[in-house]
Amino acid sequence: xxxRLNKSMxxxxxxxxxxxxxxxxxxxxFFLENLNYSEADTMMIVGAFxxxxxxxxxxxxFIADKFLGAYRSLTISYFGFxxxxxxxxxxxxxxxxPMSLIGIALASYSRGLMSPSYPSLYKRTFKSEEDFENAYxxxxxxxxxxxxxxxxxxxxxxxxxxxxxxxxxxAAMATLALIILITSRKPLLSVATEMDNRPAGxxxxxxxxxxxxxxxxLVFFMFSHMDIGKNIVYDxxxxxxxxxxxxxMQANRSDALRMGTILIMTALTTAFFVYYxxxxxxxxxxxxxxxxxxxxxxxxxxxxxxxxxNPLWCILGGPLVSWTFSSxxxxxxxxxxxxxxxxxxxxTAIAFGILTMAIYNIGENVIIRPEVFLxxxxxxxxxxxxVGSLVVAFILSVAPKHIExxxxxxxxxxxALSGIVGAVFSTSIAMEKGQAITQELVQTVYxxxxxxxxxxxxxxxxxxxxASRMIRIMLKxxxxxxxxxxxxxxx
Numbered sequence: 001x002x003x004r005l006n007k008s009m010x011x012x013x014x015x016x017x018x019x020x021x022x023x024x025x026x027x028x029x030f031f032l033e034n035l036n037y038s039e040a041d042t043m044m045i046v047g048a049f050x051x052x053x054x055x056x057x058x059x060x061x062f063i064a065d066k067f068l069g070a071y072r073s074l075t076i077s078y079f080g081f082x083x084x085x086x087x088x089x090x091x092x093x094x095x096x097x098p099m100s101l102i103g104i105a106l107a108s109y110s111r112g113l114m115s116p117s118y119p120s121l122y123k124r125t126f127k128s129e130e131d132f133e134n135a136y137x138x139x140x141x142x143x144x145x146x147x148x149x150x151x152x153x154x155x156x157x158x159x160x161x162x163x164x165x166x167x168x169x170x171a172a173m174a175t176l177a178l179i180i181l182i183t184s185r186k187p188l189l190s191v192a193t194e195m196d197n198r199p200a201g202x203x204x205x206x207x208x209x210x211x212x213x214x215x216x217x218l219v220f221f222m223f224s225h226m227d228i229g230k231n232i233v234y235d236x237x238x239x240x241x242x243x244x245x246x247x248x249m250q251a252n253r254s255d256a257l258r259m260g261t262i263l264i265m266t267a268l269t270t271a272f273f274v275y276y277x278x279x280x281x282x283x284x285x286x287x288x289x290x291x292x293x294x295x296x297x298x299x300x301x302x303x304x305x306x307x308x309x310n311p312l313w314c315i316l317g318g319p320l321v322s323w324t325f326s327s328x329x330x331x332x333x334x335x336x337x338x339x340x341x342x343x344x345x346x347x348t349a350i351a352f353g354i355l356t357m358a359i360y361n362i363g364e365n366v367i368i369r370p371e372v373f374l375x376x377x378x379x380x381x382x383x384x385x386x387v388g389s390l391v392v393a394f395i396l397s398v399a400p401k402h403i404e405x406x407x408x409x410x411x412x413x414x415x416a417l418s419g420i421v422g423a424v425f426s427t428s429i430a431m432e433k434g435q436a437i438t439q440e441l442v443q444t445v446y447x448x449x450x451x452x453x454x455x456x457x458x459x460x461x462x463x464x465x466x467a468s469r470m471i472r473i474m475l476k477x478x479x480x481x482x483x484x485x486x487x488x489x490x491x
Contacts (some may be wrong), residue, residue: 005191008134008184010142012078013118017168018148020111022154023085024049028284028304030163035097040430044226044423048233051102051419052219052281056112057412058240059215060424060487064117065406067204069196071181071188073117078178080110085171085180092163098224103167104218109212116408119392124191129397134322137389138193141318144311145166152301152308186295216243219464237417241266244410253254257348258398261471262407265391267469269414270421271389271460275348277422277455279307283355286446287373288480289437290362295392295409306373313381321385332365337394338471342464344383349457351379356454359447364439398475452454 027046031037036451039046065075065426091100122139127134150170157166183186189196200208222229248259254456275325295301301308335343356370392411429445431437433448 002135002491003125004188005184006122007178008116008138009122009125009188010139012177013143014096014146015148015173016081017143017148018080018116019081019085019146019173020150021147021307022150022157023025023088023104023107023167024280025151025304026154026163026166028159029158030092030100033220034095034163035100037284038430038433040427041226043285043293043426043430044230045223046284047277047281047419047426048223048229048421048462049108050277051416051423052222052229052233053108053111053145054115054412054414055236055414055416056109056215057115057409058112058220058236058406058415059109060412061406061409063113063117063211064120064405065195065210067208068200069190069193070117070121071185072122072200073113075178075181075296077110077114077117078174078181080106080113081174082171082178084108085109085167085174085223087165088167088170092167102216102220102233105216107221109216111322112215112412113264115412116406119396119408120404121188121192122191123396125188126183126340133393134326134395135384136393137318137320137322140389142332144318145199146311148308148311148315150308151311152305155302155305156300189411190438201445217275230424231419233416237413240410244406247349247443251400255400255476257474259400260399261406261474262395262410262470263399264467265338265341266276266410268338268460268464269387269391269411270418271463272341272344272348272383273415273418274422274425275352275457276384278453279310279377279380280419281423281426282449283307283444283465285426285429285431286355286359286368289431290366290368290442291370292367293369295374296332297317301370306370306377308389309374309377310381310384313378314385317382318389321382321389324332336468336472337390338464340386340390340414342461342468344386345377345457345460345464347383349454349461350391350455351376351459354379356447356450359450360443362439362442366442368441393470399462 024046024115027049028042031042032039060073064070068076069158084103084105087099087103087106090096091098091103119136122136123132126135135148154166157169214305218232222232244259244263248256248263251259284304284307287303289303291303291306325335325340354372354376358368362368392408395407395411429449433446435441
């Protein structure tokens with residue numbers, strides 16, 4: 001199952017996680033303290049940085065399908081990461097807000113270019129669909145090794161190297177991943193699609209350049225004008241889904257039914273990642289304002305580095321999820337992907353329930369121990385591994401081959417929409433600069449917010465189970481229709 005190609009790609013994925021999430025974890029303090037943004041504006045910027053990139057997977061999927069292919073798109077994306085982080089270095093050195101925003105805009109677009117291309121190319125390094133589906137959760141864990149190290153270490157690296165040195169370190173790691181992809185070019189092209197193996201042509205390169213320049217400019221505008229930017233996210237997301245529905249209406253009945261199941265999974269994924277997005281926004285503010293002390297009294301951890309607990313558990317959760325479902329399948333116990341997503345909402349309800357109880361029972365010193373957040377992230381990380389790895393595999397298994405990359409990009413559209421929606425929700429608990437953090441304030445503002453999210457997670461369990469039944473019926477009808485079409489063709 002494993003070979004040099006998929007292992008080298010996972011190293012690139014780890015470098016992405018280490019550099020991207022390292023940058024993300026220090027952006028909150030960078031904008032709050034160095035660029036003097038308010039809590040509400042900072043949460044919108046960080047929430048947008050975590051979500052706008054996946055939104056532009058729409059463009060990334062279109063570029064990979066129509067112009068460049070997955071390998072070229074993936075290679076260019078890592079070059080974009082390196083350049084974006086380099087611009088952040090210059091922005092941090094001079095406290096230049098426009099340059100900093102251009103840097104995160106370029107990194108966001110590069111993430112969108114990478115998101116649909118990586119799983120498409122990675123899948124082709126395996127001999128069978130089953131090997132890929134069993135391996136992808138492990139790949140998710142490898143990505144989270146990088147994310148964990150980045151989120152835990154970068155708040156401490158900032159104290160030594162400053163923001164500009166930390167951003168430079170991320171640029172170096174993105175460059176290393178770029179070198180790995182370039183040196184693996186020939187073996188990767190041997191398993192890639194026809195699109196990757198034929199010259200792109202001047203026309204395609206020009207189209208790519210125009211699209212990329214437009215997208216980067218649009219992202220910069222969105223970061224600079226977040227009130228307008230969030231509406232642009234909604235519009236682009238709606239347009240992508242609308243285009244997918246139009247394609248579904250043009251397809252034959254079997255493909256249309258399968259594409260319909262992708263839309264249902266996209267809706268469930270959007271709902272789930274509203275919760276995931278809280279980690280970068282509302283939960284980060286909660287930890288900055290309330291989390292104090294070393295983990296277990298011996299492991300130093302900065303409040304904003306509490307996010308590192310999520311990938312820490314994801315590292316363990318990937319193999320655990322893969323082994324659990326593989327073992328059940330060997331015993332003929334099979335759950336549909338949507339049913340597995342319902343399990344994720346159960347875990348999410350437990351996670352946010354723990355946070356709600358901790359906030360309601362907070363003492364007069366207004367301190368929540370790091371161990372509480374470790375428990376919260378345990379349940380949420382297992383939920384994330386299920387949704388983050390299995391939904392992509394599901395989409396790849398049912399999507400028509402000619403729109404495979406675009407179909408995968410709908411997963412990223414879900415992340416983008418949920419990230420902005422979650423960030424907007426989070427601004428309801430933003431504090432004013434200099435506001436005193438009291439027991440009553442925390443219990444009223446934070447407690448009521450997270451208790452509502454807990455209740456809604458329970459509701460989503462039931463909705464996901466209903467969706468599972470609907471998807472099963474649709475796939476059965478699609479299979480029956482395909483068999484009928486094949487029989488008529490033979491006759």
